[in-house]
Amino acid sequence: MKNFALIGIAGYVAPRHLRAIKDTGNTLVAALDKFDSVGVIDSYFSKADFFVEFERFDRHIEKLKRQQNIQLDYVSICTPNYLHDAHIRMALRRNADAICEKPLVLNPWNIDALEAIEKESNNKINTILQLRLHPSIIALKQKIDSENKKEKYDVDLTYITSRGNWYHISWKGDESKSGGIATNIGVHFYDMLSWIFGEVQQNKVHVRQKDKASGYLEFEKARVRWYLSIDENSLPKVIQQKQQRTYRSITIDGKEIEFSDGFTDLHTKSYQEILKGKGFGLVDVKPSIEIVHDIRNFDLVTDGEKHPLIK
Known part of the structure; x- marks a missing residue:
């Protein structure tokens, strides 16, 4: 069972990621969104911790690792397009693989920068190309x-x-x-x-x-x-x-x-491939x-x- 965090859980596409995490037999340990209309989480992972401030979310991830030896394996990113780049970087800093919705970034040079960061880490950046x-x-x-x-x-x-x-x-x-x-x-x-x-x-x-x-x-x-x-x-x-x-x-x-x-299960198929190490990068x-x-x-x-x- 892999440990996931999800950023942007109040967004339109987030339920597809929640379902994919659940259908692949994994667990959501923490979620973040500036909006708190996230009752949908109860249908999937009611015990997951939820935050509306990035700083507290980030601190919680750190505490899970240091105090409970719980390491994030993946961070799923469903935030507005212009924030994807920053949230991918956050995932890699936490030694987790990123799973990011489309578009991965807005500009080609953002990809060039992420390539350098990915090479410096032991983690992978995956995107959804359903x-x-x-x-x-x-x-x-x-x-x-x-x-x-x-x-x-x-x-x-x-x-x-x-x-x-x-x-x-x-x-x-x-x-x-x-x-x-x-x-x-x-x-x-x-x-x-x-x-x-x-x-x-x-x-x-x-x-x-x-x-x-x-x-x-x-x-x-x-x-x-x-x-x-x-x-x-x-x-x-x-x-x-x-x-x-x-x-x-x-x-x-x-x-x-x-x-x-x-189209209904393509996110689950995407997660299955990512978990096999065959995600789109x-x-x-x-x-x-x-x-x-x-x-x-x-x-x-x-x-x-x-x-x-x-x-």
């Missing part, structure tokens, strides 16, 4: 690899997930904290695309607004037109009529790739962080293939 564990995505990669097609695939990626006014008031609406739309809701898609289709050769941005972004990515094996939005008005009419608030679509050479299901995550950094900083252009929703 789409790499989705059965449909694994099957797609195997298919692409086996076809060895000479021409590039034509891919359209569309992801619209409606958010209310609260989004823009929260840290997610602050680009300096979230990295903007492409980083916050799209980074795992970019990871999936680079994993399947190879290195990026072109990156053009056509739209970059607070609630939507769109552009063109060319990989070794694919030309990708992508569109991301949190604006419910972006939803196709047929989806609006069904009163659905999310639309996810990937087409390859005009054929729809279905992967709407199969800094090398794996770097291409997608470079993509979103460039999307955030490149000048807008008018040339190149545009996604159908912005034509």
